[in-house]
Amino acid sequence: xxxxxxxxxxxxxxxxxxxxxxxxxxxxxxxxxxxxxxxxxxxxxxxxxxxxxxxxxxxxxxxxxxxxxxxxxxxxxxxxxxxxxxxxxxxxxxxxxxxxxxxxxxxxxxxxxxxxxxxxxxxxxxxxxxxxxxxxxxxxxxxxxxxxxxxxxxxxxxxxxxxxxxxxxxxxxxx
Amino acid sequence: xxxxxxxxxxxxxxxxxxxxxxxxxxxxxxxxxxxxxxxxxxxxxxxxxxxxxxxxxxxxxxxxxxxxxxxxxxxxxxxxxxxxxxxxxxxxxxxxxxxxxxxxxxxxxxxxxxxxxxxxxxxxxxxxxxxxxxxxxxxxxxxxxxxxxxxxxxxxxxxxxxxxxxxxxxxxxxxxxxxxxxxxxxxxxxxxxxxxxxxxxxxxxxxxxxxxxxxxxxxxxxxxxxxxxxxxxxxxxxxxxxxxxxxxxxxxxxxxxxxxxxxxxxxxxxxxxxxxxxxxxxxxxxxxxxxxxxxxxxxxxxxxxxxxxxxxxxxxxxxxxxxxxxxxxxxxxxxxxxxx
Numbered sequence: 001x002x003x004x005x006x007x008x009x010x011x012x013x014x015x016x017x018x019x020x021x022x023x024x025x026x027x028x029x030x031x032x033x034x035x036x037x038x039x040x041x042x043x044x045x046x047x048x049x050x051x052x053x054x055x056x057x058x059x060x061x062x063x064x065x066x067x068x069x070x071x072x073x074x075x076x077x078x079x080x081x082x083x084x085x086x087x088x089x090x091x092x093x094x095x096x097x098x099x100x101x102x103x104x105x106x107x108x109x110x111x112x113x114x115x116x117x118x119x120x121x122x123x124x125x126x127x128x129x130x131x132x133x134x135x136x137x138x139x140x141x142x143x144x145x146x147x148x149x150x151x152x153x154x155x156x157x158x159x160x161x162x163x164x165x166x167x168x169x170x171x172x173x174x175x
Numbered sequence: 176x177x178x179x180x181x182x183x184x185x186x187x188x189x190x191x192x193x194x195x196x197x198x199x200x201x202x203x204x205x206x207x208x209x210x211x212x213x214x215x216x217x218x219x220x221x222x223x224x225x226x227x228x229x230x231x232x233x234x235x236x237x238x239x240x241x242x243x244x245x246x247x248x249x250x251x252x253x254x255x256x257x258x259x260x261x262x263x264x265x266x267x268x269x270x271x272x273x274x275x276x277x278x279x280x281x282x283x284x285x286x287x288x289x290x291x292x293x294x295x296x297x298x299x300x301x302x303x304x305x306x307x308x309x310x311x312x313x314x315x316x317x318x319x320x321x322x323x324x325x326x327x328x329x330x331x332x333x334x335x336x337x338x339x340x341x342x343x344x345x346x347x348x349x350x351x352x353x354x355x356x357x358x359x360x361x362x363x364x365x366x367x368x369x370x371x372x373x374x375x376x377x378x379x380x381x382x383x384x385x386x387x388x389x390x391x392x393x394x395x396x397x398x399x400x401x402x403x404x405x406x407x408x409x410x411x412x413x414x415x416x417x418x419x420x421x422x423x424x425x426x427x428x429x430x431x432x433x434x435x436x437x438x439x440x441x442x443x444x445x446x447x448x449x450x451x452x453x454x455x456x457x458x459x460x461x462x463x464x465x466x467x468x469x470x471x472x473x474x475x476x477x478x479x480x481x482x483x484x485x486x487x488x489x490x491x492x493x494x495x496x497x498x499x500x501x502x503x504x505x506x507x508x509x510x511x512x513x514x515x
Binding site for chain 1: 401402403405406408416417419
């Protein structure tokens with residue numbers, strides 16, 4: 001009898017594994033994040049998936065932006081696979097990247113680049129372009145940890161690539 | 176092997192898992208002076224173990240021969256440390272990113288913490304031999320994870336972060352922090368009499384392993400996380416996240432599983448120590464000791480969390496517990512001298 005009870009409890013605990021609680025289609029998986037911070041904040045989010053559409057959201061803070069993006073998309077936004085973050089006129093890059101790393105759980109290997117008016121355009125940055133530029137030495141190492149480390153270091157600045165809507169590319173210094 | 180005795184490998188695996196869990200859950204910045212302080216604390220504890228070894232070699236057993244004050248101190252300390260470990264599980268859950276099962280209808284962290292406590296209750300009731308065998312297997316997985324972290328860290332090590340700078344936490348803070356991380360010393364004192372092998376061999380193996388592990392993980396953490404140490408809440412967890420050897424597959428899920436297993440074994444170890452001490456202090460207390468142990472640790476966790484007890488408290492408590500064997504040894508020798 002005791003073995004039956006223990007076996008029943010163990011079998012019931014399988015319902016607690018969470019395996020059947022979510023479908024991959026229940027979430028939007030962020031691929032590229034374009035961020036602008038002026039008087040308020042705005043962001044354009046690109047997602048994985050062939051049929052996915054970009055979402056542009058605005059708000060007084062980035063928490064509001066994320067919440068509005070969730071409402072616009074109708075699904076929760078999962079940021080753990082984000083490949084590129086594009087800083088488009090951001091006042092405090094170090095503070096923003098710290099929030100993205102610690103609170104939004106953006107992966108440390110995510111690339112950080114700058115963009116000129118990309119939040120409001122339809123231009124899409126390909127992560128392979130960035131990887132190729134880094135490998136060829138045309139762009140510095142620009143993963144999240146490297147850029148954040150330089151911003152938090154003695155120089156308080158980091159050299160990153162900047163992309164423009166017409167496909168242009170150059171090196172800039174953020175601080 | 177005698178009944179309810181464990182080998183030196185099982186002994187070391189049990190205690191090293193508990194130490195590793197405490198270190199993984201450590202919060203705040205760590206620099207080279209602090210790391211040296213933590214290592215110094217480990218070395219001091221290894222010296223503090225000498226009186227315990229001497230007592231054990233004279234067939235002194237805390238459970239049967241120990242004075243009431245010693246048993247009470249160890250009991251209070253084990254309850255406190257068990258509560259501290261439960262608080263570590265609570266605080267570190269957000270960094271480990273455990274996904275929701277019930278879509279936030281029930282407090283996820285609360286549910287997971289209660290599940291861990293329930294599993295700890297079961298593991299505690301299984302006894303020392305069972306947990307010791309499980310600890311060896313879990314320690315093996317832990318070693319594999321450590322090797323993966325070391326391999327992944329090779330390309331990311333930046334030695335200049337190991338240099339002393341004016342902004343680092345001090346050496347003395349590191350010593351106090353090291354004592355605060357060494358709460359398994361109470362379980363060491365309690366379980367030394369359960370060692371089937373030579374107590375000297377057991378002690379040397381355990382403390383050597385501990386000092387090596389602390390040195391290695393501190394070196395990797397400081398050199399890999401150094402650039403973003405100022406914004407990192409859990410430096411050792413961040414070091415594991417950054418040290419991913421395979422770019423195509425993240426290993427966070429494996430680390431999360433190992434974290435939970437280490438948490439359960441660490442808390443259960445304290446539960447077993449508390450059970451033994453309850454039996455030693457109250458010989459007629461036979462049933463529901465495991466339940467009492469877990470309940471006591473949960474209460475201690477709530478109280479310590481409400482009081483917002485800090486590192487210095489844990490450090491002082493561990494340091495005071497560490498000198499208990501020395502006081503007892505001196506007292507016994509004085510008694511023997513008086514008798515002569």
